Amino acid sequence: MTIHFGYNKKQVIQALRYHFISKKEIRIMIILVNVFAMLSLVLYGLHKITPVAFLINSFLWLLLMISFWFILPGAVYRRAETFKHDFTMYFSDVDFTLEHTKGKRSWPYTALHSFKESPHFFHLYFDERSFLLVPKSAFANGDEVSGFRNLLMNKTRK
Known part of the structure; x- marks a missing residue:
């Protein structure tokens, strides 16, 4: 995805x-x-x-x-400069990648401590203070949002 x-x-x-x-x-x-x-x-x-x-x-x-x-x-x-840029994210079965015009970074799902969901975002926590916001609006429809939620539930310890 x-x-x-x-x-x-x-x-x-x-x-x-x-x-x-x-x-x-x-x-x-x-x-x-x-x-x-x-x-x-x-x-x-x-x-x-x-x-x-x-x-x-x-x-x-x-x-x-x-x-x-x-x-x-x-x-x-x-x-945070992060919120002022555009990104592309790739999700596979073993890892996810965040790409920006200045480079990209991949993480295995095991790097995630947990995730939370708010009305507009998925909060991917690497530890208690480090997290990444993934906007729900980036997904094409509700089925993709549900699929991503299921992927996170299966790959992280919520």
Whole structure:
């Protein structure tokens, strides 16, 4: 199977959000910050903390949420040259190849740690931090997307 693709900025940003939110440590931190924000609201309602303390907590909560939703994905997108080029990928039974005008690289499926699926992409993880985004829009139809999903399920440890 062969696919050709470029990246759509809006979809990549969404995929990066999905990547960050799916990390266990980030999910735990967001849950703890939200619990702290609710506790702060309750304590403010019971007049146990001052309005200034509540406003500072609210500002910190807002800053953290903006960081995870906008700043972090945007910074990764701007730093990565990968998302600004067009690629061709070849998939065989034993390996896959990513080709660009400046060269190409092949990996056996055993190099993949796991994969995840988001609304617009397949996330192919080489380790916990290194991954490759394969757009679903690069496939000709839903049958090819399903075939690729089955290939990944058979070749990787999800």
